[in-house]
Amino acid sequence: MNKQKQADLKQGLEMEDTLKPIFESKFGLLNKTHHYHSFDFENDNALIELKTRNVKWGQYESMMFSKKKIDYLRNNNITKDAYFFFKLKDGLFYWKYNEEELVINIGGRNDRGKNEYYDCVYIKNEYIKNYNDLPFIQFVYDEKSKHKDEK
DSSP states (O other): OOOHHHHHHHHHHHHHHHHHHHHHHHHOOOEETTTTSSSSOOOOSSSEEEEEEOOOOOSSEEEETTHHHHHHHHHHTOSSSSEEEEEEEEEEEEEOOOOOGEEEEEEEOOOOOSSSEEEEEEEEEEEEEEGGGGOOOOOOOOGGGSSOOOH
16 A cells, blocks of 8 residues: 555544544444444444545535445445535535435546546535534434443
């Protein structure tokens, strides 16, 4: 793995740790998923994916991520809400999964030593909202909702 990809992965993992308490302030307790799960956090009410991008809001007309994340939702009959967060240079933004608002096309990058082009989901900026506009999600705490390391 080249150095830029390693740095990007490290930045993303560190941002997950940094933002977890902020997400919990809106969604209640969240469990971190395993490294190869399609989403970063989950609880009984929501799935959360965080994409950390070194761009400013509006630099592109849409945000993109791997289609594999949408495939996971479609193929597993997920009934809880799914949120995609974008940590950008100038803020935190989110999109709540809505099948009618996404476009699938080839996308990717070639600045990390090889071509990395895949099927991607594109969400137009008009559907993405500022984190500060996200209402508190009503959370019902029960024994199943505890962090996995709580007894």
